[in-house]
Amino acid sequence: MNSLRVLFIGGLTSYRALFNWISPWVFVPQVLGYPIFEILFFAYLGRYAGVQSDQFFLIGNAFLAIAVTGMFGMGHAVAGKRRSQTLASLLASPASRIAVFLGRALPSIVTGVFVSGISFAICSLVLGVHTPPSALAGIAVVALVSSFGCTSLGLCLGALGLRGRNVSLFADCIGAPACCS
Amino acid sequence: MIQAVLTGMRLHVKQFSRNAFDLSGVVLWPILYASIAYYLLDAKHDPRVLLSASLGAAVMLMWSLVVIGSSGALEQQRWQGTLELVVAAPVSLTTVVAPITIASGAFGAYSLVATLAWGRIFFHVPLGIHHPLAFAVAIPLCVLAIGMLGLIMAATFVLYRASFALGIATQYPMWIATGLLVPLSILPAWVGPVSWFLAPTWGFRAIQGSTLGGTPWPDIGMCLVLSAVYFCLGSAGLRAFEGVARARGTLKLT
Numbered sequence: 001m002n003s004l005r006v007l008f009i010g011g012l013t014s015y016r017a018l019f020n021w022i023s024p025w026v027f028v029p030q031v032l033g034y035p036i037f038e039i040l041f042f043a044y045l046g047r048y049a050g051v052q053s054d055q056f057f058l059i060g061n062a063f064l065a066i067a068v069t070g071m072f073g074m075g076h077a078v079a080g081k082r083r084s085q086t087l088a089s090l091l092a093s094p095a096s097r098i099a100v101f102l103g104r105a106l107p108s109i110v111t112g113v114f115v116s117g118i119s120f121a122i123c124s125l126v127l128g129v130h131t132p133p134s135a136l137a138g139i140a141v142v143a144l145v146s147s148f149g150c151t152s153l154g155l156c157l158g159a160l161g162l163r164g165r166n167v168s169l170f171a172d173c174i175g176a177p178a179c180c181s
Numbered sequence: 182m183i184q185a186v187l188t189g190m191r192l193h194v195k196q197f198s199r200n201a202f203d204l205s206g207v208v209l210w211p212i213l214y215a216s217i218a219y220y221l222l223d224a225k226h227d228p229r230v231l232l233s234a235s236l237g238a239a240v241m242l243m244w245s246l247v248v249i250g251s252s253g254a255l256e257q258q259r260w261q262g263t264l265e266l267v268v269a270a271p272v273s274l275t276t277v278v279a280p281i282t283i284a285s286g287a288f289g290a291y292s293l294v295a296t297l298a299w300g301r302i303f304f305h306v307p308l309g310i311h312h313p314l315a316f317a318v319a320i321p322l323c324v325l326a327i328g329m330l331g332l333i334m335a336a337t338f339v340l341y342r343a344s345f346a347l348g349i350a351t352q353y354p355m356w357i358a359t360g361l362l363v364p365l366s367i368l369p370a371w372v373g374p375v376s377w378f379l380a381p382t383w384g385f386r387a388i389q390g391s392t393l394g395g396t397p398w399p400d401i402g403m404c405l406v407l408s409a410v411y412f413c414l415g416s417a418g419l420r421a422f423e424g425v426a427r428a429r430g431t432l433k434l435t
Contacts, residue, residue, distance in 0.1 A: 041357050044367060045221055048367050
């Protein structure tokens with residue numbers, strides 16, 4: 001029971017702290033603004049270059065949003081403890097470490113899918129891209145699996161952050177090739 | 182005041198050059214964005230388009246470095262508890278913040294060298310500067326204008342606790358609205374008038390005109406005019422937001 005409390009309540013508290021939430025509106029420019037404009041930028045660049053369709057850039061960058069949320073969000077959830085000087089207390093506490101870190105991972109997985117879905121929907125409207133309803137269920141499943149995978153990678157980056165100081169650097173080095181691919 | 186500005190720039194360069202994340206951003210991202218642009222725009226089979234893409238990618242990074250550098254520096258000061266001391270210092274907050282944005286923009290000049298060299302070596306993009314004098318004048322004025330636009334953004338960063346994230350979120354909108362890689366002609370018509378008020382538009386046009394041929398001097402003049410306007414707006418904004426932040430007691434984080 002205690003592990004479940006650490007998992008859910010601890011995870012939610014940590015997630016709110018990750019964004020330094022004073023009010024929820026901070027969430028919008030921070031998490032949604034970036035991927036939406038990223039999709040639009042590459043879609044318009046693709047149009048100008050005459051390479052691929054809007055749908056290609058829409059789907060690709062929507063999944064890139066998952067990667068950014070998972071890797072940077074999860075990585076910083078661990079690294080943020082070091083910055084706020086609570087890591088030592090957390091590791092010294094008797095709470096299950098699996099519950100502690102899984103609690104940090106669950107919000108990141110949900111956020112990745114949420115951000116990707118909202119960005120996909122808004123940019124579909126702006127760009128006039130029509131996706132068949134029959135494809136949406138498949139995209140949602142793939143988004144969930146990708147979010148789980150990227151958050152797990154973010155947890156690995158966070159683990160590296162226990163040794164090195166700069167998690168953003170590790171995420172940058174992995175994120176850059178992801179951006180190209 | 183001049184001494185405070187020069188010391189501020191020197192300190193920011195020192196701090197910036199000791200941050201592995203910032204350095205990786207400076208080294209990695211210009212090359213990355215230039216490569217993406219080369220691969221996508223190579224389909225047009227026009228070397229001038231590729232050279233223009235190099236310049237566009239460089240100005241993109243100038244903006245990124247200014248906005249990330251200034252937002253990161255202010256957030257760092259807030260975390261370290263030194264923002265209150267900076268605000269309480271006898272010199273104006275503008276004198277403290279402006280060197281940060283200008284020094285960050287100056288780092289962007291490196292991205293210009295990096296993208297041009299990368300394009301020349303790996304993508305055989307022809308390098309030829311049509312108006313060398315205009316080119317030499319356009320770069321520092323572009324840096325100055327973008328740095329001053331960063332000063333306006335920095336005013337909001339004083340107010341906003343998660344300033345680093347806000348800084349990052351402004352990258353793509355600025356890249357789109359100023360037509361650095363994507364011509365404004367293929368964007369919705371209302372984006373055009375918006376771009377007139379943004380320094381990267383004129384800085385890019387000045388560098389592009391002096392490199393590819395054209396009339397860069399009016400664009401260089403616009404960089405100067407906008408720098409002066411931004412400085413006035415940024416200083417007023419900093420004073421106003423500093424007052425609000427003091428009244429709300431949000432300068433201190435912990």
